[in-house]
Amino acid sequence: MNRLIILIVISCFAFTAFGQSDKIPSAKVNKLDGTTFNTANINNDGKPIIINFWATWCSPCKRELNNIAEMYELWQEETGVKLVAMSIDDARNMAKVAPYVNGKGWEYDVYIDPNGDFKRAMGVNNVPHTFLVDGEGNIVWQHNSYVEGDEYELFELVKKLSEGEKID
Amino acid sequence: MSKKWRLWTLLSVLFVTSINMNAQQFDEIMSRGQIKGNFQFESQFYREDTIIGAEEVPERIRSNGFLNLIYSNGGVSAGVRYESYLPPLLGYPEGYQGNGIMYRFASYQKDNLSITVGNFYEQFGTGLVFRTYEERGLGYDNALDGVRLKYKVYDGIQLTALTGKQRIFFDYGEGIVRGFDADINLNETFSDFFEGSKTRILLGGSAVSKYQADRNSQFVLPENVATFGGRASITRGRFNFYAEYAYKMNDPSADNDFIYKPGEALLLQGTYSQKGLGLLFSAKRNDNMSFRSDRTEGEQNLLINYMPALTKQHTYNLLATLYPYATQLNGEVAFQADLIYKFDKGTILGGDRGMDIQVNYSTANNIDTTHLNDEFTFRQGYKSSYFSVGEVYFKDFNVQLTKRFSSKVKGIFTYANLVYNQDIIEGKPGAPTVYADIAIADITYRLDMRNALRGEFQHLSTEQDQGDWATLLVEYTYAPHWFIAIQDQYNYGNSEKEKQTHYYNLSMGYNNKGSRITLSYGRQRAGIFCVGGVCRVVPASSGLYLSVTSSF
Numbered sequence: 001m002n003r004l005i006i007l008i009v010i011s012c013f014a015f016t017a018f019g020q021s022d023k024i025p026s027a028k029v030n031k032l033d034g035t036t037f038n039t040a041n042i043n044n045d046g047k048p049i050i051i052n053f054w055a056t057w058c059s060p061c062k063r064e065l066n067n068i069a070e071m072y073e074l075w076q077e078e079t080g081v082k083l084v085a086m087s088i089d090d091a092r093n094m095a096k097v098a099p100y101v102n103g104k105g106w107e108y109d110v111y112i113d114p115n116g117d118f119k120r121a122m123g124v125n126n127v128p129h130t131f132l133v134d135g136e137g138n139i140v141w142q143h144n145s146y147v148e149g150d151e152y153e154l155f156e157l158v159k160k161l162s163e164g165e166k167i168d
Numbered sequence: 169m170s171k172k173w174r175l176w177t178l179l180s181v182l183f184v185t186s187i188n189m190n191a192q193q194f195d196e197i198m199s200r201g202q203i204k205g206n207f208q209f210e211s212q213f214y215r216e217d218t219i220i221g222a223e224e225v226p227e228r229i230r231s232n233g234f235l236n237l238i239y240s241n242g243g244v245s246a247g248v249r250y251e252s253y254l255p256p257l258l259g260y261p262e263g264y265q266g267n268g269i270m271y272r273f274a275s276y277q278k279d280n281l282s283i284t285v286g287n288f289y290e291q292f293g294t295g296l297v298f299r300t301y302e303e304r305g306l307g308y309d310n311a312l313d314g315v316r317l318k319y320k321v322y323d324g325i326q327l328t329a330l331t332g333k334q335r336i337f338f339d340y341g342e343g344i345v346r347g348f349d350a351d352i353n354l355n356e357t358f359s360d361f362f363e364g365s366k367t368r369i370l371l372g373g374s375a376v377s378k379y380q381a382d383r384n385s386q387f388v389l390p391e392n393v394a395t396f397g398g399r400a401s402i403t404r405g406r407f408n409f410y411a412e413y414a415y416k417m418n419d420p421s422a423d424n425d426f427i428y429k430p431g432e433a434l435l436l437q438g439t440y441s442q443k444g445l446g447l448l449f450s451a452k453r454n455d456n457m458s459f460r461s462d463r464t465e466g467e468q469n470l471l472i473n474y475m476p477a478l479t480k481q482h483t484y485n486l487l488a489t490l491y492p493y494a495t496q497l498n499g500e501v502a503f504q505a506d507l508i509y510k511f512d513k514g515t516i517l518g519g520d521r522g523m524d525i526q527v528n529y530s531t532a533n534n535i536d537t538t539h540l541n542d543e544f545t546f547r548q549g550y551k552s553s554y555f556s557v558g559e560v561y562f563k564d565f566n567v568q569l570t571k572r573f574s575s576k577v578k579g580i581f582t583y584a585n586l587v588y589n590q591d592i593i594e595g596k597p598g599a600p601t602v603y604a605d606i607a608i609a610d611i612t613y614r615l616d617m618r619n620a621l622r623g624e625f626q627h628l629s630t631e632q633d634q635g636d637w638a639t640l641l642v643e644y645t646y647a648p649h650w651f652i653a654i655q656d657q658y659n660y661g662n663s664e665k666e667k668q669t670h671y672y673n674l675s676m677g678y679n680n681k682g683s684r685i686t687l688s689y690g691r692q693r694a695g696i697f698c699v700g701g702v703c704r705v706v707p708a709s710s711g712l713y714l715s716v717t718s719s720f
Contacts, residue, residue, distance in 0.1 A: 022202055023202065025202075025204065025238075025240050025245075026240075026277070033368050033403045033408070034368070034370050034401045034403065034408070034410075035353055035355075035356075035368070035370065036326075036353075056481070057481035057482075057483055058483070059483045059610075063612075066570075090295075090301070090476075091291070091294035091295045091299070091474060091476045092476035092477055092478075092481065093481060094294070095410065095437045095439055095448055095450060096448055096506060098408065098439055098441045098446065099439050099440070099441045099446025099447060099448050099506065099508055100446055100508055101441075101446075102441035102442055102443055102444075102445070102446050103441065103444065103445055103446030103508030103509060103510060103524070103526075104508070104510065104524065105443050105444055105510055114291060115289055115290065115291040115299070115301055116289065116301060116302065117289070120236070120238070120247075120289075121204065121238060121240070121245075122204060122719075123204040123205050123206040123236065123238065123682075123719040123720060124206065124719060125206045125207075125208055125304075125717050125718075125719055126717065129682075129719065141681065142681055142682040142719060143648070143679070143681060143682065144679055144682055144683070144684050144717065144719065145677075145679050145684055147620065147645035147646075147647050147648070147651055148612060148614050148620035148622070148645060148647060149614070149617050149618050149619070149620060149645070149647025149648065150647050150648045152617050152647070153647065153648045
């Protein structure tokens with residue numbers, strides 16, 4: 001049985017030689033009110049989307065999202081971008097997400113991935129991890145970790161996407 | 169090739185050729201497939217360093233590595249993970265030895281039904297009854313290997329059924345676990361009734377049981393042990409209230425000294441949040457709730473459920489790795505209160521740019537127990553009153569202020585006061601309770617759009633254990649690719665003069681898109697690394713450390 005599963009898995013990988021799409025995978029995450037949400041439904045009407053994995057215990061994550069929060073309104077006016085803040089807080093810290101997000105006054109779309117299903121599906125190892133999705137729903141760029149100034153590079157790429165340019 | 173393999177190959181070929189579609193359709197379907205994955209490799213070269221207690225490591229170099237691959241196409245998904253521990257880094261559970269694939273799965277989703285076979289992670293409610301998860305940094309992985317079915321039977325009603333054996337390092341536990349969960353979103357199920365309502369109600373119930381043969385010569389042990397749980401979440405406007413209760417039938421095990429007392433856990437949480445203010449209160453009581461698929465196991469092995477710690481997860485080194493709290497499965501009563509508030513710009517405390525304050529207080533105590541002296545009769549062990557508490561395990565009061573002083577300077581200032589029962593938490597009988605005060609200043613100075621300098625100064629004062637500590641960290645970053653940091657931790661207050669040492673460390677790294685490489689050299693203090701209340705002790709070490717991580 002074990003060998004069969006591995007055989008199926010390996011043949012699936014072999015078939016991807018036929019082509020590669022890079023859409024947001026489907027996983028069940030929670031909204032702040034506890035209801036479920038399918039990540040495949042993340043969309044922004046053809047405008048760019050930033051998906052940022054973070055946690056209430058991750059200092060660089062909070063620094064990044066707080067720094068972007070200072071400019072988010074301007075970013076939205078200029079490019080229509082939407083930032084999806086995906087918290088990987090588990091049962092220990094899940095309840096802290098809503099008070100933290102509201103306490104800081106964030107305007108992002110915040111979700112919680114309590115058992116790591118979306119994190120696994122997106123291939124995320126550590127947080128912070130940021131993905132950029134273009135107007136057609138393709139994941140075109142990603143970045144791991146955060147240092148001061150990363151948000152400027154991120155915004156340059158978002159501007160390119162909103163003008164219909166491609167990112168290498 | 170063996171007969172079995174020939175048969176499978178023939179069947180697969182027949183299956184593929186019998187699919188009635190042309191090459192174009194086939195290409196179309198296959199082009200929708202995608203592969204995602206991630207990779208991590210960590211290796212350390214250990215040097216003997218007797219002053220800090222770093223012992224000689226015979227292998228000199230120890231490494232951990234893994235690669236995850238996931239294929240998905242429409243409703244089909246399959247994945248595999250290869251892990252390697254040659255041998256594992258110091259502090260990682262020693263049971264991980266060698267290489268192998270201990271995670272492989274295939275899943276299919278169509279309409280309202282989803283099927284997964286192989287290894288999977290799942291959680292019922294907050295995990296009091298059932299939670300299988302992975303925490304690669306800790307070496308925690310209790311994935312179930314078996315079958316999981318999820319079915320949306322009606323609007324807002326989701327059922328889950330699963331069965332399997334749990335992972336323990338490169339093997340599986342003896343016990344068979346099976347579980348069932350129902351998750352109900354009343355607003356969706358009775359959408360007419362709740363139309364336009366500001367109230368949202370979620371309910372859930374689960375039943376999980378394990379089977380393990382009784383091979384004990386001393387007692388007659390129950391071979392099937394079940395745990396039941398119920399949960400409810402009510403959200404109205406800015407308020408949310410959550411309650412979860414779990415009850416475990418008699419489960420004599422190595423954890424509780426083979427008593428026949430049932431176990432229970434209760435978790436209550438209330439939050440209020442509005443723009444600029446967030447409030448949280450939570451309370452938890454667990455009594456005899458260690459539920460494993462092998463009753464003889466200990467530590468973090470083969471746990472079926474998960475008891476969250478109700479304490480704040482700290483991030484600064486002296487606060488997070490010296491005296492952190494670990495959940496006591498056998499019994500604890502815990503409380504936590506958390507407030508976050510934003511002082512607006514223009515107010516007295518807010519100043520020009522506003523200021524954030526976060527105040528947190530948490531406590532953990534033993535449950536109140538009265539020993540029953542019934543070892544030779546009913547073996548219930550003890551009785552416990554619900555509304556009183558036993559000895560103090562942990563107290564943590566902390567305040568954090570975040571303030572931006574100018575467009576270039578931002579600071580985070582933290583103060584914490586800890587009470588830490590080292591005897592119980594670390595299992596060191598006779599150790600005195602530690603009373604510690606910690607103060608931290610974390611200041612970032614942005615030179616320009618790319619260059620930034622960050623300095624952290626931490627100080628811990630205590631009269632117990634190792635005495636006072638001071639840490640200085642300076643980090644220079646060049647966005648978006650580079651960082652270099654130098655850190656020194658000085659145990660200047662240690663009562664033993666030879667142990668008043670410096671733990672210096674230099675680290676640097678480069679990252680690009682989804683990949684990162686980090687190199688660090690120096691001394692690492694012995695510490696306790698915790699995630700979610702599950703901890704592992706990392707011994708002191710000295711040497712060179714390399715880490716490569718990538719997502720694709």
